[in-house]
Amino acid sequence: MDIIRYILRRMVLSAFVVVGVTFLVFIVAQVVPSDPAALYAGPRPTAEQIEKARQELNLDAPLPARFVTFAQAMAAGDFGISYKSRRLIAEDLKAYLPATLELAVFSTGMALLFGVPLGVMAAARQGRWPDRLGSLGAIASVAMPTFFLAMLLQLVFAQWLGIMPLSGRISREIAISTPVPQATGFLLFDSLLAWRPDAFADAARHLVLPALTLASYPAGVAMRLTRSAMIEILERRHIAAARALGLPSGRILFGHALPNAMGPALTVIGLSFAYALTGAVLVEIIFAWPGLGRYVSEAILAKDFPVIAAVTMVVTVCYVAMNLIIDIAQALVDPRVALT
Amino acid sequence: MKRRDFLKTSALTALATAAASRWNLALAQGSGIFTLAYPTSFPDLDPATSFSNDGAVLANVYEGLTRYIPGTETEEARIEPLLAESWDVSADGLTWTFALRDGVKFHDGTPLTSEAVKGSIERTKKIGGGASFIWAPVASIETPEPLKVIFVLSEPQPLDLIASAGFAAWIQAPASLEQDNAWFNAGNDAGTGPFRISRYEPGQRAVLERVADYWGPVPEGAFQTVLFEIVEDTTLIQNMIEGGQADWTYSVPFENLEQLQANPDLRVVVNPSFETLFGLFNTRRAPLDRPKVRQALSMAFPYDDVIMAGTANLGTRAKGVVPAGIWGHDADAPIPQTDLEGAAALLAEEGVEGLELVMTYSTSQSLSATAGELWKANLEAIGVTLTLQPMAWEAQWQLAKSDPATAQDIFVFFWWPTYVTPYDYLFNCFHSEEQPLFNLAYYANPEFDAMIDEAARLSGVDRPRAEQMFIEAQRILIDEAVAVFMLDRPNVHIIRSDIKGYADNPAYGHVTFVNDMSR
Numbered sequence: 128m129d130i131i132r133y134i135l136r137r138m139v140l141s142a143f144v145v146v147g148v149t150f151l152v153f154i155v156a157q158v159v160p161s162d163p164a165a166l167y168a169g170p171r172p173t174a175e176q177i178e179k180a181r182q183e184l185n186l187d188a189p190l191p192a193r194f195v196t197f198a199q200a201m202a203a204g205d206f207g208i209s210y211k212s213r214r215l216i217a218e219d220l221k222a223y224l225p226a227t228l229e230l231a232v233f234s235t236g237m238a239l240l241f242g243v244p245l246g247v248m249a250a251a252r253q254g255r256w257p258d259r260l261g262s263l264g265a266i267a268s269v270a271m272p273t274f275f276l277a278m279l280l281q282l283v284f285a286q287w288l289g290i291m292p293l294s295g296r297i298s299r300e301i302a303i304s305t306p307v308p309q310a311t312g313f314l315l316f317d318s319l320l321a322w323r324p325d326a327f328a329d330a331a332r333h334l335v336l337p338a339l340t341l342a343s344y345p346a347g348v349a350m351r352l353t354r355s356a357m358i359e360i361l362e363r364r365h366i367a368a369a370r371a372l373g374l375p376s377g378r379i380l381f382g383h384a385l386p387n388a389m390g391p392a393l394t395v396i397g398l399s400f401a402y403a404l405t406g407a408v409l410v411e412i413i414f415a416w417p418g419l420g421r422y423v424s425e426a427i428l429a430k431d432f433p434v435i436a437a438v439t440m441v442v443t444v445c446y447v448a449m450n451l452i453i454d455i456a457q458a459l460v461d462p463r464v465a466l467t
Numbered sequence: 468m469k470r471r472d473f474l475k476t477s478a479l480t481a482l483a484t485a486a487a488s489r490w491n492l493a494l495a496q497g498s499g500i501f502t503l504a505y506p507t508s509f510p511d512l513d514p515a516t517s518f519s520n521d522g523a524v525l526a527n528v529y530e531g532l533t534r535y536i537p538g539t540e541t542e543e544a545r546i547e548p549l550l551a552e553s554w555d556v557s558a559d560g561l562t563w564t565f566a567l568r569d570g571v572k573f574h575d576g577t578p579l580t581s582e583a584v585k586g587s588i589e590r591t592k593k594i595g596g597g598a599s600f601i602w603a604p605v606a607s608i609e610t611p612e613p614l615k616v617i618f619v620l621s622e623p624q625p626l627d628l629i630a631s632a633g634f635a636a637w638i639q640a641p642a643s644l645e646q647d648n649a650w651f652n653a654g655n656d657a658g659t660g661p662f663r664i665s666r667y668e669p670g671q672r673a674v675l676e677r678v679a680d681y682w683g684p685v686p687e688g689a690f691q692t693v694l695f696e697i698v699e700d701t702t703l704i705q706n707m708i709e710g711g712q713a714d715w716t717y718s719v720p721f722e723n724l725e726q727l728q729a730n731p732d733l734r735v736v737v738n739p740s741f742e743t744l745f746g747l748f749n750t751r752r753a754p755l756d757r758p759k760v761r762q763a764l765s766m767a768f769p770y771d772d773v774i775m776a777g778t779a780n781l782g783t784r785a786k787g788v789v790p791a792g793i794w795g796h797d798a799d800a801p802i803p804q805t806d807l808e809g810a811a812a813l814l815a816e817e818g819v820e821g822l823e824l825v826m827t828y829s830t831s832q833s834l835s836a837t838a839g840e841l842w843k844a845n846l847e848a849i850g851v852t853l854t855l856q857p858m859a860w861e862a863q864w865q866l867a868k869s870d871p872a873t874a875q876d877i878f879v880f881f882w883w884p885t886y887v888t889p890y891d892y893l894f895n896c897f898h899s900e901e902q903p904l905f906n907l908a909y910y911a912n913p914e915f916d917a918m919i920d921e922a923a924r925l926s927g928v929d930r931p932r933a934e935q936m937f938i939e940a941q942r943i944l945i946d947e948a949v950a951v952f953m954l955d956r957p958n959v960h961i962i963r964s965d966i967k968g969y970a971d972n973p974a975y976g977h978v979t980f981v982n983d984m985s986r
Binding site: 161162165166168169170171172173174175176179208209211212213214215218219222223278281286293294295296299302303306412413415417418421422425428429430 | 511666707
């Protein structure tokens with residue numbers, strides 16, 4: 128029963144976060160000095176075009192009325208059109224969001240895949256060379272600037288060794304001659320749906336380097352957190368008991384100690400995921416990845432408010448949803464969480 | 468399956484995939500794909516409202532009535548027939564009659580007619596976005612015959628030039644006239660050009676395929692497919708063009724050009740562009756309201772150093788406002804030379820001391836930053852403090868438009884013409900305005916206004932006289948030093964050496980007409 132109440136409480140809180148962000152986004156847009164009408168009217172507008180745009184956008188209406196219109200549209204999932212390009216923002220999101228989500232999921236998975244086992248290993252061999260080496264690696268992966276790592280990976284794997292593609296989401300041969308029919312926008316998923324193993328392998332290869340770059344930082348953090356949590360757990364009595372009973376060390380580590388130490392690692396997933404959603408602008412630019420970060424950074428420079436608002440909303444919802452899932456997962460893994 | 472078998476199978480599959488993709492690449496090059504690495508995305512593919520880099524795509528898909536061919540050292544600039552075969556203008560410059568080319572078909576199979584021309588321009592005017600203002604002088608359009616279209620103007624204007632504009636002048640199929648912006652931006656098109664849009668993936672690429680029955684000449688070995696790859700990172704762009712994954716690009720920093728010039732697989736093509744860089748003085752604020760002070764500041768500008776440091780010596784001195792290659796360019800303009808002593812003397816004569824100025828420019832323009840830094844150093848030597856203020860373009864423009872009293876002292880930006888006429892530069896940047904829009908020098912001179920307005924009226928009927936008047940008008944601007952005319956920017960394009968038939972046309976900035984080319 129406790130867990131259900133806990134989940135409900137988290138959901139209500141999440142709803143408040145989303146509403147709060149909507150309000151904040153609207154207020155910020157009013158404070159920032161810019162002329163949406165001039166932006167909407169195009170790069171070289173005449174005075175008449177700007178005036179016409181002002182009327183079309185209803186910019187002369189009072190502020191509260193405009194907030195109501197804005198909130199209603201957002202609630203209905205109608206993001207409107209970009210002031211700069213006049214394109215439907217929903218259409219743009221359909222193109223950019225799946226690319227970003229794919230990268231975010233993949234890189235978060237990689238971070239866990241590398242970070243957690245290395246952390247466990249380091250804890251098990253505390254103070255010895257696997258620990259030292261792992262810690263050094265963790266520091267390096269956290270300290271290395273992403274843009275530098277991105278270029279390093281490109282140089283080594285794409286240009287010297289030639290085993291990985293340089294950039295993009297899929298090879299241009301596939302994109303031109305035998306494109307994968309778009310169903311969900313998630314290329315890996317779409318290529319499986321259309322049963323195109325060639326496209327699947329190609330898309331997966333394109334994911335590796337950017338995902339690795341993005342995974343570097345959270346993997347390092349996950350490794351450090353898992354290590355310290357594991358060290359603490361390994362000193363507990365139930366582990367000593369398990370050792371005394373002669374259980375195999377693998378089972379002690381992964382079966383008895385790790386579940387107790389998973390909390391911090393799960394938190395890192397949330398952070399890593401959020402970071403990958405919009406913090407990945409540089410990585411997206413360097414790998415020519417058509418993601419949300421690139422899309423919104425252009426909008427920010429142009430003060431294209433509807434795009435900024437839409438992306439903020441989408442990212443908030445994704446982030447809040449992800450956090451909710453993690454909170455629930457943590458409550459399931461560790462029932463003590465739901466009680467606090 | 469045993470683990471070892473599984474590993475073996477996966478390794479073989481990976482190898483096979485790699486081999487297949489290499490084979491595909493070879494196949495792709497053989498079948499005539501032209502790849503452009505383009506540093507910006509294509510936000511709007513609607514021919515009525517597009518007014519940005521999307522022109523690079525649309526110019527291969529749509530056509531206008533005429534096309535502008537820039538002047539060279541040996542040849543005068545001219546206007547070529549495109550969808551119009553010929554045209555006439557009445558003596559008063561108010562009635563323009565265009566005879567359309569016979570046998571031209573839109574991509575949906577319907578023929579080009581005068582109704583389609585009328586419908587396209589009326590749609591563009593009605594939506595009123597992008598560069599639609601170029602059609603403002605058109606009062607009505609008549610279609611007496613299927614291949615004859617008559618424009619009646621409210622004032623004399625050079626409609627042949629207007630029709631050659633790089634934006635808003637495209638003719639589209641009648642069936643598409645009712646479509647909205649979203650339809651075009653989903654990757655649909657309705658042009659008459661040599662290519663049609665086959666796929667558009669925002670932020671990634673646009674793929675164009677050749678149409679079967681294009682009306683114009685097609686060279687032997689012409690490309691079947693045009694691929695625009697959107698790549699923002701200049702290092703990646705350079706890798707792609709060097710590695711042969713791209714055939715054309717333009718976004719490589721000037722300092723890297725030497726390396727590319729040494730590469731036998733590449734050709735670095737340098738042409739003049741129609742983009743000119745100037746710094747508009749705030750003529751409403753003391754002491755910049757005095758021409759002599761502005762002249763002194765202009766004399767302190769390091770013209771040659773900026774061309775050398777900022778453009779690897781590829782740029783050219785601006786001769787007033789209108790760049791070379793456009794009629795109305797003043798090759799013998801009395802432009803100031805860098806002269807620090809003269810500048811200091813002039814400032815002393817005017818009694819100006821301890822002058823502090825703020826110059827704004829767009830963050831994305833590294834050339835403006837270079838110009839500012841070098842100018843600042845020179846000005847310091849004569850006791851003037853210049854503060855450089857880079858801003859996002861929207862913010863820079865917003866500040867300048869708001870109130871001249873609190874705005875910048877010097878506004879630096881590029882100007883290029885929407886259609887190729889001196890009037891575009893002179894009217895937009897220097898004609899007096901009630902509300903500042905692009906005349907961000909806030910310059911107001913009735914004599915100058917009257918002169919360029921009259922020249923514009925004459926452009927359609929007496930171009931030599933109009934040209935003379937435009938030159939005289941520019942000399943007023945130089946004499947009064949309304950702006951410091953920094954430089955004309957070079958157009959630098961990098962193409963693979965095996966590409967034939969490439970010609971840059973500065974009237975259509977960074978547009979590549981792929982139909983004329985082959986490998």
